[in-house]
Amino acid sequence: MVTLSLQDRERLDGRHGPAAALAMRVLVRCAGVMGAARLVDIESAHIDGCLYHGQTSLDFVERLVSGGGKVVVPTTLNVGSVDLIHPELFRGGDALRRDASRLMQAHLELGCESTFTCAPYQLKHRPRLGQQIAWAESNAIVFANSVLGARTNRYGDFIDLCAALTGRAPYCGLHLPENRLGQVLFRVDGFPSDPDGRDIWYAALGLWLGRHAGPLIPVIEGLPSDTGEDELKALGAAAASSGAIALFHAIGLTPEAPSLAQALGGQPPVRSMTVTAADLRAMRDSLNQAPAGATLAAVSVGTPHFSLAECARLEALLARQGAPLAVDFYVNTSRYILWEMEANGLAARLRQAGVEFVTDTCTYLTPIMRDTRGVVMTNSGKWAHYAPANIGVQVAYGSLGECVRSAQLGMVAFDGQ
Structure with a gap:
């Protein structure tokens, strides 16, 4: 039996509107399954559900919108299926573009921030040590818990949004100090x-x-x-x-x-x-599927999204190695990091060197890359882990320096080879 506060019961009874009541019903049921005796106040949420996985994901959010739902804590959004800053990069069908864009917009109507990044910890306001939060997106969760010392369980689609609409989460798991x-x-x-x-x-x-x-x-x-x-x-x-x-x-x-x-x-x-x-x-x-010398189709880095420091390091490597890029070179990053680079001139210099920026989404999730028929190189363990099944590419796995040198040569090149 989950003990509820007076405000929890008011939400459950519908006094804060249909959307809040639905969110509270989901939270209470999940708390029971998770073995939580009560709920805990959270100070922020990060939502993973704006990545389009089919009509169900859109139906759920539309129901919350029509029920008058609004988030009650600062709430950031994970990547979607469309780069809203660079819509010309999208190579999928019109139906996917329409529904994916609508899903992202519906989250904004709930009061979420238009961050669309898998690295919300790179934003100006990020969780502090001991702060209770409800974050989804696996890399964001582990970074918040480990590097920042905030407290969140692994929240997935729908329960993360329910926590944002109520400001509450099941008090169990990694929310408890003894479990950390x-x-x-x-x-x-x-x-x-x-x-x-x-x-x-x-x-x-x-x-x-x-x-x-x-x-x-x-x-x-x-x-x-x-x-x-x-x-x-x-x-x-x-x-x-x-x-x-x-x-x-x-x-x-x-x-x-x-x-x-x-x-x-x-x-x-x-x-x-x-x-x-x-x-x-x-x-x-074990993740490297291509030998040295294999013809390269593209390079993709920034999974999780590249930081300002990583973009600066990329510029230094491009300058050090000197040669022009011979293949497409994609940098996945957040719109906020890109805007910082636009302001200080770094974005223009990287574009001049041949770099293409992708925001709001990621190249292993959505059809953006021009050529996926050959080998794609990355320095991201996450990208290398997921991309072969997600988009059907053969992966070469190397350091950022090796990625740059390979992109300049047009073939896979590892240090010392």
Whole structure:
């Protein structure tokens, strides 16, 4: 039995309108299934359901709109199926364009912010340590929990929007401090230290963790002390793609893991594993479907969405290697990051170098790429994990530096080859 507050009951009884009543019914039923004794106030939400998956997703949101629904906490939106900033990039049918665009607009009518990014943590206002939130999108969830220390469960389509319309979420799982302690220890031995190529290894480590942690919360020991947010982003996104990880602790790097003892809550780990450089190479090789020298159709980076720092690093690599791009080079990023780059001139310089920006969506989700018949290269573990099944491409998996050099050569090229 879920204990409800007076305002919960008022919403459930329809005193705040039909949409709020529907949202509360969904939340109460989910809370019961999840074993939550009560609901908790949240301070923000991130919604994954504006990506069009069929008529059902549109019907649900339209019902909330017609019922007078409005979000009651700051609510950001994940990617949709259409780049509203660059509609000319869309290569799908008219029906998909129409319904996908309508779904994105319907969320705006509920009061959600027009962010359309899988990386809401790159926005100016992001969750703080200990803040209760209800976020969907696997990489956003793991980043918020792990790197920011906010508290959210893995919320999926519909329940995330119900939380936004009520400002409440089931109080269970990772919302509770006692459930956030690390359980399985991964000792990283010999992590590659070359700053020009190590981005690929964070993603490889994330993929390895996702496959080996199971339902347990991983604690990582042995990462470089100068590991940055974008590298932790890559790690978490890959871990959440290959497994069900919603929270990891990196000793000395993430806010709930200043020490191994604190990350584990003073208890011994359930089990311990050593991750070697050979393990990381094997994981990288498992996603790499193309040999060096294979003809390249395109490069796609920015899954999750590229940050301002990553775009600046891309510019530096393009300048260092000098040659023009021989294939399409797509950078998936948010409209807010793009607007910052428009203001400081970086966007114009990257476009001049041949880069094409994609906002509001992602190239592994929606028909945008001009050529998917050959090999597409990426430095994203998430993109490499999902793209073959989603859009039918053969993936070459390399660092950002390798992606740039390959795009300039028009064929797959790995460091040292």
